[in-house]
Amino acid sequence: MNVTTFELRPIGRVESTLTALDTAPRQADEGAPSAWLVFEEEVRDGLANLRPGDQLIVLTWLDRARRDVLVVHPRGDTSRPREGVFSTRSPHRPNPIGLHRVLVVAVEGLRVQVDHLEAVHGTPIVDVKPVLNEDIDER
Numbered sequence: 001m002n003v004t005t006f007e008l009r010p011i012g013r014v015e016s017t018l019t020a021l022d023t024a025p026r027q028a029d030e031g032a033p034s035a036w037l038v039f040e041e042e043v044r045d046g047l048a049n050l051r052p053g054d055q056l057i058v059l060t061w062l063d064r065a066r067r068d069v070l071v072v073h074p075r076g077d078t079s080r081p082r083e084g085v086f087s088t089r090s091p092h093r094p095n096p097i098g099l100h101r102v103l104v105v106a107v108e109g110l111r112v113q114v115d116h117l118e119a120v121h122g123t124p125i126v127d128v129k130p131v132l133n134e135d136i137d138e139r
Contacts, residue, residue, distance in 0.1 A: 011040055011043045011127065012040055012125040013125060014117065016035035016036075016117060017035075017121070018035075033117070034113060035113070036113050036114075037058065037112040047107070047112065054104040057099065058119075059098065059099060059100075059129070060097070060098035060124060060126060061123070061126050062096035063124055064120070065092045065093065070085055072092060074090075097126065100119060102115060
């Protein structure tokens with residue numbers, strides 16, 4: 001079977017003080033604020049066992065990114081040579097999936113507060129996965 005398209009649906013959205021792409025940090029360690037991951041009711045059971053201190057990988061759909069871009073100046077710096085998007089962290093790419101490593105600060109029902117998230121307010125959440133320890137993690 002050749003699958004040529006995929007259907008993703010958001011399982012939640014980001015609530016953040018970041019509202020504009022042009023002023024948002026490019027990486028979490030560049031001043032990204034804490035934010036809330038607000039999940040849909042139908043995925044409530046999937047949040048079981050999330051606790052403060054857990055490290056997560058949050059996958060988002062960068063819904064404001066351009067999908068027709070294949071070559072960029074890294075970090076938007078035109079003094080740098082252009083590179084293919086697959087060798088950069090550019091949000092503009094054929095499938096604009098965001099990858100964010102975060103630390104859980106608080107869990108309140110369908111809301112999970114995380115530290116240092118560079119995604120802007122309203123960004124759709126596609127999935128959440130635990131960061132695995134170097135030892136084999138059986139989750």
